[in-house]
Each structure stands twice: as C-alpha cells, then as structure tokens.
Amino acid sequence: MRNSIPMPYVVEQTSRGERTYDLYSRLLKDNIIFLQTPIDDTVASVICAQLIHLESENPDKDIN
Structure with missing residues (x-):
C-alpha cells in the first residue's frame, strides 16, 4: 500500500x-522546478x- 501525501493547493486572486x-503547478508558473525525489x-x-x-x-527568463 502506498502512502498518500496530501497535495498542497494555493489560491490566486485575479x-x-x-x-x-496545486503548489507544484504554481511554482512551475513562476519558472521554479521543484524536485523532491531521487532522479x-x-x-x-x-x-x-x-x-x-x-x-x-520565455527563453530570456531564468529557471530556478
């Protein structure tokens, strides 16, 4: 049986x-790649x- 970790969410006002x-999609929107497991x-x-x-x-924007 696999452990289920709750997915964190953020709400953005527009x-x-x-x-x-989901938090990982929001980070990606800001050019942040989140790595949390072995590759x-x-x-x-x-x-x-x-x-x-x-x-x-956006080729000119830094990726973090």
Whole structure:
C-alpha cells in the first residue's frame, strides 16, 4: 500500500476571480522546478519536459 501525501493547493486572486493551483503547478508558473525525489529515468523525463516547456515560454527568463 502506498502512502498518500496530501497535495498542497494555493489560491490566486485575479481580476477574473479566484484560481486554485496545486503548489507544484504554481511554482512551475513562476519558472521554479521543484524536485523532491531521487532522479530516475521517469523523473528525468519529467524534468526535461518542464525545462523545454519553460524555455519555449520565455527563453530570456531564468529557471530556478
């Protein structure tokens, strides 16, 4: 049986109302990649995909 860790959420106020993000999606929106597990092939693929996505969104913005 796998331990289930609750997913943290954040609520962002916008001119159009509230928007709820899971914390990791919100960090990615700010060009922050959060790594919390040892790197294996699957994790490496996810991180590479996030890096490619962020680079394509804004090539001049730093990725943390």
